[in-house]
Amino acid sequence: MFIWDEDVIGIICQGIEQQRDGIFNLVSDGALSIDEIAATLHKPLLTLRGLLKAMLWIGRLFKLTPYGPEQLDFLRYRPVLDNQALKQQFGYIPRKTSQQVLEFYARHNGLLP
Secondary structure, eight states, rough: OOOOHHHHHHHHHHHHHHHHSSSSOOOOOOOOOOOHHHTTOOOOOOHHHHHHHHHHHHHHHHTSSSTTTTTTHHEEEEEEEEHHHHIIIOOOOOOHHHHHHHHHHHHTOOOOO
16 A cells, blocks of 8 residues: 555645644555556566475574564565545545555656556
C-alpha cells in the first residue's frame, strides 16, 4: 500500500486546521501484491521461495539465523493497513489509490516505458 505525498500534506494540514488528533493509518485505498507491482513496473518477477525456505531452514539448523522458513509467510501475506478511520473519523479521502501512486511515482522517475 502506498500514499501520495500530497495526501500526507493534506492530512497534516487538515489535522492542524481542524485541531484533530488521534491515530490514523495514512494509506491510500487498494493493496497491491508483489505480482501487481512487478506488472505495473513492467519488470519480471523471479520467485525464489523454495530456495529461500531451504536457506532459512539450514541457517536456523546451524544457528546462523533466528529466522526460519515460516518467516516467508510474513512476506507473502504481509499485513495490510486499514484506512477506514482516516476516511470516516478523520474525514480525509486520499485523492490517489495505491495503484495510482505507484504509477505516478514510476512515471515521474523514468521507471515506465
